[in-house]
Amino acid sequence: MDIEIPHNLGASEAKRRIDAGLPKLEQHIPGGGTVDATWTSETMLDMTITAMGQNVPVHLVVEEALVRGTVSVPMMLKMMSGPISDFMKSSAQKMLDKPT
DSSP, X not given: OEEEEEOSSOHHHHHHHHHHHHHHHXXXXXXXXXXXXXXXXXXXXXXXXXXXXXXXXXXXXXXXXXXXXXXXXXXXXXXXXXXHHHHHXXXXXXXXXXXX
């Protein structure tokens, strides 16, 4: 499932805010979970969010005015794909909105 989060920060500031917010992300996973995140380039972030015994791969690309992402929801969590997508969008938006 694809997500897009518009911003007006520029790519480097958006990346900085996302990076600063990543350590807090685990605290907001419903039911608890873990986040493993790696910047694979200056603008690409690969994450694996583990929740309810399932891995949810996330790929984000930070652009000048938009963060584009792909969330790969496993079959066992398909029924929750809407809430998972909403969680990812709202989490990314909060990271972008908060200056740190």
